[in-house]
Amino acid sequence: MSAGPFIRSHVFAPALLLILAAPFAYAQAPLTFGWGASLQTIGTIANAGVGPAIDSQDAFSLGLELASGAGQGLLSLRVSGQALYTPQQIVSNAPPLSALTGYPTVSAIIFELPPPRLVGWWIRASAGRLVLDEPTGLLLDNPNAIFPNQLADGLLFEARFQGFYGSVGAGYLGLLEKSLNRVRFTPQDEAELADSSVYFAPPRGMAVLRLEADNLFLGQKLGLFGIGQKDFRSGFSTFDSWYVGLLATGPVASAFRQESAFMAALAVPSDGSAGVGLLIREQLAWRVPVSFLHEAWFSMLWASSPGGALVGFPALAGPPVADTFAAPLTDIVRLELGIDAALPAAPAGAVLTPAFTTRLLLRPSGAQAPGYTFSLAGQYVGTELELSAGLSPLDGVRVLARGGTLIASGVVLPYVRLEAGLSL
Numbered sequence: 001m002s003a004g005p006f007i008r009s010h011v012f013a014p015a016l017l018l019i020l021a022a023p024f025a026y027a028q029a030p031l032t033f034g035w036g037a038s039l040q041t042i043g044t045i046a047n048a049g050v051g052p053a054i055d056s057q058d059a060f061s062l063g064l065e066l067a068s069g070a071g072q073g074l075l076s077l078r079v080s081g082q083a084l085y086t087p088q089q090i091v092s093n094a095p096p097l098s099a100l101t102g103y104p105t106v107s108a109i110i111f112e113l114p115p116p117r118l119v120g121w122w123i124r125a126s127a128g129r130l131v132l133d134e135p136t137g138l139l140l141d142n143p144n145a146i147f148p149n150q151l152a153d154g155l156l157f158e159a160r161f162q163g164f165y166g167s168v169g170a171g172y173l174g175l176l177e178k179s180l181n182r183v184r185f186t187p188q189d190e191a192e193l194a195d196s197s198v199y200f201a202p203p204r205g206m207a208v209l210r211l212e213a214d215n216l217f218l219g220q221k222l223g224l225f226g227i228g229q230k231d232f233r234s235g236f237s238t239f240d241s242w243y244v245g246l247l248a249t250g251p252v253a254s255a256f257r258q259e260s261a262f263m264a265a266l267a268v269p270s271d272g273s274a275g276v277g278l279l280i281r282e283q284l285a286w287r288v289p290v291s292f293l294h295e296a297w298f299s300m301l302w303a304s305s306p307g308g309a310l311v312g313f314p315a316l317a318g319p320p321v322a323d324t325f326a327a328p329l330t331d332i333v334r335l336e337l338g339i340d341a342a343l344p345a346a347p348a349g350a351v352l353t354p355a356f357t358t359r360l361l362l363r364p365s366g367a368q369a370p371g372y373t374f375s376l377a378g379q380y381v382g383t384e385l386e387l388s389a390g391l392s393p394l395d396g397v398r399v400l401a402r403g404g405t406l407i408a409s410g411v412v413l414p415y416v417r418l419e420a421g422l423s424l
Helices: 003-026 187-194
Strands: 032-047 052-070 073-085 100-104 107-113 121-132 150-161 164-172 204-217 220-231 239-253 256-269 275-287 293-303 332-341 343-345 350-362 380-391 397-408 411-423
Touching (some): 121 164
Antiparallel strands (some): 032 052, 032 411, 052 073, 073 107, 107 121, 150 164, 164 204, 204 220, 220 239, 239 256, 256 275, 332 350, 343 350, 350 380, 380 397, 397 411
């Protein structure tokens, strides 16, 4: 990646700021100003079967906010950006500056009506570069990424009435810096990601509809959502997809809680026939009655495999299957058993949160995921063991260490990940 994208982003950001700030020239109420900044670093050593590979990402983020009363509501301007340094992700012998890039993140004009005390409704409208989200966290959020959310340039409308929430958002992905966008379906997507002369993500549109209800019955929270993703390219293989999903979470008995998620996807690739994919996740957690322990949980995830009436589940930008086996959520069965704790640590008031997780990974098709070279034993991928620990010694400071090993047929693949962050 050349220095050009970094410079272009800093030319684009002031222009965006002027455009978004224009409505405040007519504001009658006094302006209030807020800001926030963060530093974060992620270092990873992983082995996919061809030897250990090192990756590091360092990021600086800055956000600014102006707010003013506007009639009966509140008008806010939020502008934020990030500079990212990724030295391992550039071609050999490239100049060090080519590993540096910058881009605007959440930047929008937001108008909201404050909730009346007696009625309990709340309305918000946003325009600009926004976060598009869905309630399960399996499609549009990746907690392992330096910027975990899926962004889009567009509009978002939100409303809440007592325990009910609804939103509809739509936007364009083609103005994002390509590393911000994880929606990758076609070989052309991967080719553009590896091309240092390409700055922007592929031209795609996305729309998300959410409907949620708190404590609808038996203490359960329900969420229903739909996602549409349209590929606007021409001359290449394209991939359109639509998703509908349902989430139910809440208590099931004393000290037990459950979370159930179901998703169906319709995939329409230009170079193949349309197909339907399914994804199901079930989790049961138990609040352990020991002072320093927190929860023990068991979960099952299944994503459909190619063949028959189903296609491999066309995942969007969500998390991978596991830390060591970092494959997309398609053609997979994952059984997970884990336990975590909360221990007092220095300085006074800090909490250490260790956890241990074991995962059994299966691929129903028996085919290996791209990027991994070891052989599967039938449908068996391997068993992953993971130990992690998080610590927040001071307000705004966080450290997370995670190590894992995938024990597969005749091979052991280790994985180590270190994260640190400072927020102001």
